Amino acid sequence: MNSQSAVAELMDRLDALSVSSLQGVIRLSVPYRVDSLMGWLEAQTVFPRGYWKARDAGAPEYATLGVVSAADSLEMLQADLAKLATLPGEQPDYFGGMAFDATSPGWAHFKNCCFILPRVELKRSQQGTLLTLNLRFDDRCGDHEIAEARAFLASLQQEQPLPPLRPHAYLRYDAPAQQAWSAWVSQVTHADQLCHTPKVVLSRETRLVIADDASKTPSPWALLGRWQAEAAACFQLGIQWNSETAFIGCPPERLYQREGTQLVTEALAGTTHRGADAQQDQYLAEALLADTKNSLENQCVYEDILARLEPLSHVVQTGEAHVLKLRSVQHIRRLIHAELHHTVTDQALLASLPPTPAVGGVPRALALAFIRQHERHQRGWYAGVFGRVSLASTELAVAIRCAHIGANEIRLYAGAGLVAGSQPDAEWRELDNKIADIMSLLNMG
Numbered sequence: 001m002n003s004q005s006a007v008a009e010l011m012d013r014l015d016a017l018s019v020s021s022l023q024g025v026i027r028l029s030v031p032y033r034v035d036s037l038m039g040w041l042e043a044q045t046v047f048p049r050g051y052w053k054a055r056d057a058g059a060p061e062y063a064t065l066g067v068v069s070a071a072d073s074l075e076m077l078q079a080d081l082a083k084l085a086t087l088p089g090e091q092p093d094y095f096g097g098m099a100f101d102a103t104s105p106g107w108a109h110f111k112n113c114c115f116i117l118p119r120v121e122l123k124r125s126q127q128g129t130l131l132t133l134n135l136r137f138d139d140r141c142g143d144h145e146i147a148e149a150r151a152f153l154a155s156l157q158q159e160q161p162l163p164p165l166r167p168h169a170y171l172r173y174d175a176p177a178q179q180a181w182s183a184w185v186s187q188v189t190h191a192d193q194l195c196h197t198p199k200v201v202l203s204r205e206t207r208l209v210i211a212d213d214a215s216k217t218p219s220p221w222a223l224l225g226r227w228q229a230e231a232a233a234c235f236q237l238g239i240q241w242n243s244e245t246a247f248i249g250c251p252p253e254r255l256y257q258r259e260g261t262q263l264v265t266e267a268l269a270g271t272t273h274r275g276a277d278a279q280q281d282q283y284l285a286e287a288l289l290a291d292t293k294n295s296l297e298n299q300c301v302y303e304d305i306l307a308r309l310e311p312l313s314h315v316v317q318t319g320e321a322h323v324l325k326l327r328s329v330q331h332i333r334r335l336i337h338a339e340l341h342h343t344v345t346d347q348a349l350l351a352s353l354p355p356t357p358a359v360g361g362v363p364r365a366l367a368l369a370f371i372r373q374h375e376r377h378q379r380g381w382y383a384g385v386f387g388r389v390s391l392a393s394t395e396l397a398v399a400i401r402c403a404h405i406g407a408n409e410i411r412l413y414a415g416a417g418l419v420a421g422s423q424p425d426a427e428w429r430e431l432d433n434k435i436a437d438i439m440s441l442l443n444m445g
């Protein structure tokens with residue numbers, strides 16, 4: 001169905017609702033024809049706009065628009081999911097994320113925790129594409145809800161071609177600079193520090209300030225469209241709060257996937273670059289798996305996740321360490337599969353698992369204290385959590401390999417896990433590899 005007839009049909013279906021008998025969440029869906037979800041998001045006039053695609057082959061793509069209700073704490077999110085489960089009507093998906101460190105000020109326009117039940121959801125899966133209008137009647141006047149939904153539908157725009165990404169002149173600033181970084185690595189790897197804090201993940205912020213005539217950042221949806229084409233095996237995410245503030249990225253790392261009580265998670269840490277040919281690539285992969293420093297980085301994550309899952313589940317299966325190959329880097333990964341105790345909620349999982357030592361460190365409190373004391377930039381939603389949450393199933397990524405987009409600058413982040421054996425220059429190169437990959441994808445290489 002094209003855009004106009006889809007909206008017309010949804011309007012008819014809204015008119016046919018009998019308000020007095022409605023309870024809970026009602027979802028009205030119609031088939032929809034769309035070429036690019038990014039092009040559709042680009043064309044809209046309202047905020048927030050969101051995008052989410054999990055990393056499995058064939059995972060559905062979601063574009064979301066507007067807000068029916070929003071939870072700005074895990075308690076609120078879980079309470080709302082539980083409340084909706086007691087009502088007739090459907091159990092909706094919430095989309096959103098959490099900052100790395102709820103105790104730090106974070107980024108303007110980004111709450112520390114924000115999960116949104118969107119007004120409109122465009123979902124493309126193997127079964128086709130559906131445009132869904134979400135309505136809820138448990139906490140508001142039914143007539144008002146319908147009027148609001150009607151006005152929202154009337155504002156929907158047809159998809160547009162994405163603006164071309166042209167090269168920009170920009171100024172680059174890295175914080176910390178290499179000298180300060182080296183001092184940090186020396187400090188973290190000092191025996192007096194390692195004896196109580198065996199791993200700290202420190203990060204660098206790279207600011208790209210647009211310096212040409214337009215001095216305006218490109219469209220986040222054009223950037224994400226370009227980026228995702230090269231990151232098929234990664235999660236793909238975006239949230240745009242207003243015309244000047246967005247967060248996009250393609251993280252390779254899963255925080256967890258939950259289907260009922262079945263939980264799948266992983267330890268992803270330890271990094272090398274890609275080889276120039278297949279033989280060198282294989283050599284680098286084998287050297288990565290055999291390397292003590294990189295194995296230790298991964299081990300810290302693996303053990304911490306297992307320890308945190310211990311009171312919440314029984315672990316059914318753990319996989320061998322193997323190599324995950326990405327466009328410019330390779331990582332060590334270990335998969336973990338657990339069966340959750342029946343009472344365990346996403347709230348409990350999200351209160352315990354993040355920030356994992358893939359982005360924080362061990363022990364958590366000491367590592368976070370080190371990060372707060374030394375890093376001068378705000379991590380905001382970088383290294384936080386992003387994804388989709390519902391009562392039945394949840395999928396969340398660790399928000400690394402991401403960009404924070406402002407009016408005239410793009411901020412990129414890269415972290416490196418520092419453990420015994422970390423060398424300042426090698427860890428600096430690891431940051432450079434991660435950032436160079438993103439910059440080339442953003443047409444700013």
Ligand SMILES: C=C(O[C@@H]1C=C(C(=O)O)C=C[C@H]1O)C(=O)O
Binds near residue numbers: 269400401413417434
């Ligand atoms: C923190 C990041 O990545 C993490 C650090 C890694 C490492 O140091 O080897 C590898 C993957 C992630 O666990 C990042 O990319 O920003």
Ligand SMILES: [Mg+2]
Binds near residue numbers: 269297417430
């Ligand atoms: Mg590393």
